[in-house]
Amino acid sequence: MTEKEIDCEQALKQILEYVDHELEDGNQAAMEHHLHTCQSCFSRMEFERRLKDKVGALREEKVSSNVTNRIKGLLDSF
Numbered sequence: 001m002t003e004k005e006i007d008c009e010q011a012l013k014q015i016l017e018y019v020d021h022e023l024e025d026g027n028q029a030a031m032e033h034h035l036h037t038c039q040s041c042f043s044r045m046e047f048e049r050r051l052k053d054k055v056g057a058l059r060e061e062k063v064s065s066n067v068t069n070r071i072k073g074l075l076d077s078f
């Protein structure tokens with residue numbers, strides 16, 4: 001089994017797809033490998049996953065533009 005090595009730049013590009021489970025198997029494995037070895041990308045992934053959960057929960061309720069703007073601000077400041 002050959003493991004693809006990816007760096008942080010590649011990992012960050014794929015992080016949203018990873019959180020959405022949209023990566024192909026090979027890329028998925030490479031991401032998991034990277035996340036196991038890289039604390040900063042792992043933290044970023046956790047952040048995106050929590051944000052996704054929050055946004056998903058908000059969508060089920062009535063989304064006020066106020067909250068949406070606050071999430072956008074949060075993303076910009078990260």
Ligand SMILES: [Zn+2]
Nearest residue numbers: 008011038041
């Ligand atoms: Zn990394």
